[in-house]
Amino acid sequence: MNTPVTLDDVVRLLAENESEARRGLSMVPxxxxxxxxSKLPLLLDPYHRYFFNESDHPDRWHFRGGQRLRDLEMNLTVPLLRELGRAEHVSVRPLSGLNAMALVLAALGGGPxxxxxxxxxxxxxxxxxASLARRLGLRVEFLRGAGPHELDLEHAADLLAxxxxxxxxxxxxxxxxxxxxxxxxxxxRASSPGTLVHVDxxxxxxLVLGGAFRNPLDEGxxxxxxxxxxxxxxxxxxxxxxxxxxIDQRVRETQDYLISSHHFASTIGLGIALLEFRDCGGPAYARAIVAHTRRFGRLLDERGITVAAKDRGYSAGHQLWLDTEADGVAPKIASDRLFAAGLRVNFMAGLPGFAGQGVRIGLNEPTYQGLAGDDLVELADVFAAAVHDTEPSRELADRVAALRLRSRFGATVDSTSPLLETALALCADALRTTPATSRHAQAVAS
Ligand SMILES: Cc1ncc(COP(=O)(O)O)c(C=O)c1O
Structure with a gap:
């Protein structure tokens, strides 16, 4: 029988997880x-609210909880996305990438x-x-290429025509x-005029918003x-x-039937994150991700780990794929060893060019956590020692925890600032609504 979990257990587990997360580094791309x-709205009232009335039409405030904060979506999140994404029209309704995929396929994929x-x-x-498209009644064809990182445009032209x-x-x-x-x-355009091109x-x-990658809209x-x-x-x-x-109109007409709550608090959090990104070094962060990834690929390679695409400089973005199997360590074992050393990575099948499983990592979060310069050499030393199991995991975990003492990218708010004091007071107040036992349990008991 499972032991019942109490609220005390929940808070204890969250606290334990938090301290472990703060000592470790996630390298999941x-x-x-x-x-x-940017997380503050998630703890406050907008987390519970629907928001639909983008136009602020007086007759459309059927859900009033978002009324006072409408401007945070319409005058913060939306314009910043327009500015950084260089697009006139934006939808902030999708809940995740997969949800956006469903929306775009439904809106632009055509009828069954x-x-x-x-x-x-x-x-x-x-x-x-492909599976999602077929569930919408669409037929699916694939662009292909000779190697894992290529697309064959001649094949594409024939297929499209x-x-x-x-x-x-x-x-x-x-x-x-x-x-x-x-x-x-x-x-x-040449082979199938009228066909739309969407880039997910x-x-x-x-990397696109920070200008490290070309904006696909600029590319046509x-x-x-x-x-x-x-x-x-x-x-x-x-x-x-x-x-x-x-196209915007087609997306809007479709999204009303696929997404009801778009998670208003997250949308406000996104606006805050976009503001920080624009004003606190987002473009430098995006460039640093790419530079750190390529450098980390080389550092791992020098330490005896087989990194995919060495001939092409390992990566142009934030991901690296490691063939630890070729180095005699099964990817699941490598991931376990890294986890014990405080580093979280993916192990998975399906990486293009891999026969079995591989280890997938990203330098996006370590870079956000402020790692730079010699930190990457230390991280590579720890990483390789963990994979090859040449040093005790507890010592490696302590070295990772020391790396976590770096300050994050961008300026950190002064701990005495009025902004932080107000935010802390809001958090404290929100937490005080927690009943000694849950309201539901009390209602059942009474
Ligand atoms: C191209 C693409 N679309 C959609 C998704 C799904 O994104 P999410 O996990 O945010 O739903 C991913 C995730 O890797 C992706 O790479």
Missing amino acids: SENAMSGI GSTVVTIAPENGGHFAT RVRPTLVYVDQSHCLFPVDVASLVATV ASHWFG ADSLSGSTHKTFPGPQKAVVLTRDAA
């Missing part, structure tokens, strides 16, 4: 951290029986795209090098989406951007 102040073209998983396409898809959905997920969007768009930059969204894509919690240090959510009013 699809996750990131965010600032304390239409064809969408996406990237083959062997070439880095997301595992869910033959199947005349409604939409090309560019869904690089297991990806070390970005598709040349401009060349792909030119191929689509979920993994690379922070019709629309762009991305998760806001991978290379962008924001809440778990996603957004869709376009410069085309007709």
Whole structure:
């Protein structure tokens, strides 16, 4: 029988997890951290509220809880996304990258029986795209390439001319090098005029907003989406951007039937994270991610770990793929050893070019946590010692904890600032609503 969990247990477990997380480093490329102040809305009243009335029409405040904070979405989050994403129209309704994928396929994929073209998983396409599209009644064809990091544009031209898809959905997920969007768009325009091109930059969204990657909209894509919690240090959510009013209209007409609550508090948190990104070094952060990733690939290689795509400089983004199997350590074992040393990484099958499993890491969160310069050499030393099991994990974990004492990217708020005092008071107040036992349990007992 499972032991019942009490509220005391919950708080104790959260505290234990917090101290472990603060001593460790997450190197999972699809996750990131965010600032304390951007998490504040999640603890407060907007977390419970729906918000639909973007136009502030007096007759449309059917849900009034978002009324006072409307401007935080409409005058903070939305304009910052327009500015950083260089797009006139944005939707902040998707809850995650996969949810944005469903929205875009439903809005732009055409009716049942239409064809969408996406990237083959062997070439880095997301595992869910084809299945999701088929569930919407769409036919699916794949862009392919000779190697794990290539797309064959001649094959693309033939395919597009033959199947005349409604939409090309560019869904690089297991990806070390970005598709040349401009060349792909030119191929689509020449081979299948009228076909829309959507780029799902979920993994690379922070790199796009920070200018380290070219913006797919500048390259001619019709629309762009991305998760806001991978290379962008924001809440778990996603957004869709376009410069085309007709596409925006189709997204809006569809989203009302796919998403009700868009998690208003997260949307406000996203606005805060965007403000910090713009004003506290976001572009430098994005550039540092790329530089750190390439450097870390070399440092691991020098320490006897097989890193994919060495001939191409390991990576153009934030991910690195490690073939520890080739070094005699099964990826699951490598991940266990790294975990014991305070480092969290993915082990997984399906990395393009890998026959079995591999280890996938990202330098996005370590960079957000402030690691730079010689820290990367220390991290690589710890990482390699953990994988090869050459030093006690407890000592390695202490060295990782020492790396965590770096300050985060961007300025940290002064601990005596009135802003922090007010935020702390709000948190304390929110926590005081916690009953001694849950309200539900009391209601049942009475
Ligand atoms: C291209 C692409 N689309 C969608 C997703 C799903 O994103 P999320 O985990 O935010 O739902 C991913 C995640 O890796 C992705 O790479």
